[in-house]
Amino acid sequence: MNMNRFMIExxxxxxxxxxxxxxxxxxxxxxxxxxxxxxxxxxxEVLSVPIIMTDSLYHVLASSYxxxxxxxxxxxxxxxxxxxxxxxxxxTIDGEDYSAYGYPLKxxxxxxxxxxxxxxxxxxxxIEDYEAIIRYGASLTTITMKQMEDIKKESQRYKDAFLFDLxxxxxxxxxxxxxxGAIWKWDFNQPHAIIVLSMTxxxxxxxxxxxxxxxxxITEKALxxxxxxxxxxxxxxxxxxxxxxxxxxxxNENEKLSDFxxxxxxxxxxxxxxxxxACGVGQVYQxxxxxxxxxxxAKVAFEIGQLLKIEIPYxxxxxxxxxxxxxxxxxxxxxxxxxxxxLQKYDETQDGDLTFTLESLAKHQFDLKQTSDAIFLHRNTLxxxxxxxxxxxxxxxxxxxxxxxxxxxxxxKQLHKI
Amino acid sequence: xxxxxGFLFNADHCIGCTACEIACRNENHTNRNVRWRKVSxxxxxxxxxxxxxxxxxxxSRVCPENAFMKRHDGIVLIDSNLCTGCRLCITACxxxxxxxxxxxxxxxxxxxxxxxxxxxxxxxxxxACSTEALQLVxxxxxxxxxxxxxxxxxxDIRITQPSIVFYPISEKKRHFLVERSSN
Numbered sequence: 332m333n334m335n336r337f338m339i340e341x342x343x344x345x346x347x348x349x350x351x352x353x354x355x356x357x358x359x360x361x362x363x364x365x366x367x368x369x370x371x372x373x374x375x376e377v378l379s380v381p382i383i384m385t386d387s388l389y390h391v392l393a394s395s396y397x398x399x400x401x402x403x404x405x406x407x408x409x410x411x412x413x414x415x416x417x418x419x420x421x422x423t424i425d426g427e428d429y430s431a432y433g434y435p436l437k438x439x440x441x442x443x444x445x446x447x448x449x450x451x452x453x454x455x456x457x458i459e460d461y462e463a464i465i466r467y468g469a470s471l472t473t474i475t476m477k478q479m480e481d482i483k484k485e486s487q488r489y490k491d492a493f494l495f496d497l498x499x500x501x502x503x504x505x506x507x508x509x510x511x512g513a514i515w516k517w518d519f520n521q522p523h524a525i526i527v528l529s530m531t532x533x534x535x536x537x538x539x540x541x542x543x544x545x546x547x548x549i550t551e552k553a554l555x556x557x558x559x560x561x562x563x564x565x566x567x568x569x570x571x572x573x574x575x576x577x578x579x580x581x582x583n584e585n586e587k588l589s590d591f592x593x594x595x596x597x598x599x600x601x602x603x604x605x606x607x608x609a610c611g612v613g614q615v616y617q618x619x620x621x622x623x624x625x626x627x628x629a630k631v632a633f634e635i636g637q638l639l640k641i642e643i644p645y646x647x648x649x650x651x652x653x654x655x656x657x658x659x660x661x662x663x664x665x666x667x668x669x670x671x672x673x674l675q676k677y678d679e680t681q682d683g684d685l686t687f688t689l690e691s692l693a694k695h696q697f698d699l700k701q702t703s704d705a706i707f708l709h710r711n712t713l714x715x716x717x718x719x720x721x722x723x724x725x726x727x728x729x730x731x732x733x734x735x736x737x738x739x740x741x742x743x744k745q746l747h748k749i
Numbered sequence: 750x751x752x753x754x755g756f757l758f759n760a761d762h763c764i765g766c767t768a769c770e771i772a773c774r775n776e777n778h779t780n781r782n783v784r785w786r787k788v789s790x791x792x793x794x795x796x797x798x799x800x801x802x803x804x805x806x807x808x809s810r811v812c813p814e815n816a817f818m819k820r821h822d823g824i825v826l827i828d829s830n831l832c833t834g835c836r837l838c839i840t841a842c843x844x845x846x847x848x849x850x851x852x853x854x855x856x857x858x859x860x861x862x863x864x865x866x867x868x869x870x871x872x873x874x875x876x877a878c879s880t881e882a883l884q885l886v887x888x889x890x891x892x893x894x895x896x897x898x899x900x901x902x903x904x905d906i907r908i909t910q911p912s913i914v915f916y917p918i919s920e921k922k923r924h925f926l927v928e929r930s931s932n
Contacts, residue, residue, distance in 0.1 A: 500819075
């Protein structure tokens, strides 16, 4: 009888033990209600080490440091052979180096960020002892990140519909735009300009689709770092940024805007996008119902920038190209062959290089010294070649009208790859 | 946007019967000089073109009256009430899609038979094509490695990004009748 009672009590105890949830787990779960920073703070409290959570590009998402912005540089990786998930590294925070353990945050086997545990003091850190709790903390972080992403996607659906109508000029009334914009606290009373960012040779059936998401992320991050509240969306193969132009943003100065875009392109270069990021900038419009023009202009500038190899093409700065790009191709070809046809024929038959010389001369505003320096040609040789070109084309190159014709023909060649 | 409706034109199948053009005219009751859809012939074959409901519609950008709009399914429409007949859109469009109507003094263009589509029907031109040379597809979800973005007779697509894809003409082979021997 007593033996039976003992067995029952033992069984009950085992059952209770099996269903015991440690207080620690409960606390972490409660802390996750406060988002990523809640998890970071609690995890740091439990492990007694500072915690930093970053995205896959090492941008800090949350940390146990009570600071709004924190920048880190991750360097010197040491793979830990005994624990494949952990890696040792050095974190540079405010110019000071710290040893740290990193743990990858994974969502459906895709890397979505890192959890870093900082070693502020010298000595051996018993990472093996903390492995289970760190893994749990990492899972909780990943779930919180996923929830944040889902909420963002849901609100983005309504935003996308509004922005689609805005970008295609479907709103005919300014008041509609102002009232809809107010829902997301966007002030369309101020002038705006549109930037289109995309990738060269975009292939929708490759990983490029994913890379555009990275470009969107980089753009959003860059805006946040510059303290700008700007509308950014992804549209098929493009990232579209609607920038307010005011005294705070100072985007009315092209230099400031170029610096900002250069920063995004530089960030993209350090990512898997590499050198393929490109952009186009539309004109500034005061009237929100005309913003669709800025969007279309940005796309035109993007395409022309690709052809003319301009790093940051502004629609505003495009000259003759604005007319030439949409003119009848047959007409343009006829014009090109009328102006430069004999020279091209001469080069083909005589194996010459005079078209290149003329291109270089036009590129350097028909300045002999600049051109000879640029193409490493003696000035007298260049003079001889110019004379030859004048003979072949039967025109004088010091006549402004002839120069205009030649520049226009060369632009046609560049734009339409004749 | 989850959709971008567009045309799929198989140049190999088109026999130049102009059924699409006639169906378009019947459906939309357009005037004699207004051709929303045009079938043209070149040395390489036939081509049936209408408004391509571009991703970057130049017609829309240049319109001073903001008379154009793009539906969420990708169809580009013109509001005839706003059109003043300035014809800037006609000069901007590389495909000559917008048509000037001398009777109304306004511009009109293909609207991809959206009233028919809203009823679950195909556009009249697609419906009338007996060889299935002209089809309607959602380009957001369409992928065929044999389809190309441009063929003969299509102006430069780089700026406008038209919502049309093509199957080019395949190389023709000659087949000879061979008389079988009685043995």
